[in-house]
Amino acid sequence: MSKVLIVAEHADGKLNASTAKCVSAAQALSPAAIEIVVLAADPAAVAAEAASIAGVSKVITIANAANAQAIAQVQAPQVAAVAGGYTHVFGPSTTFGKDLMPCIAALLSTSQVSDIMAVEGSHTFKRPIYAGNAVITVEAPSDHPVVGTVRAASWPEAAKDGSAAVEAATVDAALPSHTRFVGLAAGSSDRPDLQSAKRVVSGGRGVGSAENFKIIYDFADKIGAAVGASRAAVDAGYVPNEMQVGQTGKIIAPDLYIAVGISGAIQHLTGIKDAGTIVAINKDGDAPIFEIADIGLVGDLFQILPDLEQAM
Numbered sequence: 001m002s003k004v005l006i007v008a009e010h011a012d013g014k015l016n017a018s019t020a021k022c023v024s025a026a027q028a029l030s031p032a033a034i035e036i037v038v039l040a041a042d043p044a045a046v047a048a049e050a051a052s053i054a055g056v057s058k059v060i061t062i063a064n065a066a067n068a069q070a071i072a073q074v075q076a077p078q079v080a081a082v083a084g085g086y087t088h089v090f091g092p093s094t095t096f097g098k099d100l101m102p103c104i105a106a107l108l109s110t111s112q113v114s115d116i117m118a119v120e121g122s123h124t125f126k127r128p129i130y131a132g133n134a135v136i137t138v139e140a141p142s143d144h145p146v147v148g149t150v151r152a153a154s155w156p157e158a159a160k161d162g163s164a165a166v167e168a169a170t171v172d173a174a175l176p177s178h179t180r181f182v183g184l185a186a187g188s189s190d191r192p193d194l195q196s197a198k199r200v201v202s203g204g205r206g207v208g209s210a211e212n213f214k215i216i217y218d219f220a221d222k223i224g225a226a227v228g229a230s231r232a233a234v235d236a237g238y239v240p241n242e243m244q245v246g247q248t249g250k251i252i253a254p255d256l257y258i259a260v261g262i263s264g265a266i267q268h269l270t271g272i273k274d275a276g277t278i279v280a281i282n283k284d285g286d287a288p289i290f291e292i293a294d295i296g297l298v299g300d301l302f303q304i305l306p307d308l309e310q311a312m
């Protein structure tokens, strides 16, 4: 029977929604137990949140000042030290998990299963390849623990009505000093986080300039949405790079995605494959975005967006 350990992703004392998505993926294994490990300088608040995720039987905390920042090389030996006895070690397929999980896999002498989008068996998983244009079934060796990243966009958040026990662990692992925290440069915004927002409005090259992007921000604020962008809009300097949606940007799965002045290149569509309702606003009725849009509005964005705002 499987026993799954999930590495919690958190920041500023709050658990990231990706952890509850990992729990959903773990539940698909019908395991004997699902446990979460929280590494932090002071893990109490995050551990309490993790303990409320339904289906979780135990939360293990590893308190260490060295865990104040999520540095993969520092955290991996600590996770590996508590990973004995688990058949699976999961983390989210976010920047955090993509950084950390391969390090854990290496320390456990196994390879990583990336971007798990479906569970077919205890060691058999589906994952996207070719920028999401095909899905492959992969089988992990059964004589090693499975270390995997879970594709957040493919799984719902597990409910928050659980009450798992929280247990502090003392870990005896040598922590490397060759990788040290120097500083963090992060953009700040009052808008919802792009990766976990229920609604996203994205602008493309069609928006025309950084100044014109105001129309996208205003509309997004009106409907409480996060703001994304195509790579062309990022490359043109209209918006910063962390707003890019797509193959080389963020893979998202909001309930509502509104693409404004975006043509619908395959690399962009890869990032929104799991979105609920897709609305496209484009003046070119033949734009490929309309092939996947649930609702298509053909026309000038500078006319349609104010009209929509007024109609609300």
Ligand SMILES: Cc1cc2nc3c(=O)[nH]c(=O)nc-3n(C[C@H](O)[C@H](O)[C@H](O)COP(=O)(O)OP(=O)(O)OC[C@H]3O[C@@H](n4cnc5c(N)ncnc54)[C@H](O)[C@@H]3O)c2cc1C
Pocket: 203, 204, 205, 206, 207, 229, 230, 231, 232, 233, 244, 245, 246, 247, 248, 249, 250, 260, 261, 262, 263, 264, 265, 266, 267, 268, 271, 281, 282, 283, 284, 287, 299, 300, 301, 302
């Ligand atoms: C390896 C690789 C990785 C890539 N990764 C990504 C990625 O992660 N994300 C991504 O987005 N792209 C990615 N791309 C780039 C991708 O191929 C496209 O070039 C890009 O998505 C195009 O962006 P766009 O739709 O904004 O621009 P365009 O293709 O130029 O489309 C602009 C659209 O705006 C419409 N428009 C113009 N004016 C208006 C107006 N006034 N009102 C309404 N509509 C208007 C036009 O009709 C047009 O359809 C990648 C490419 C490669 C090769």
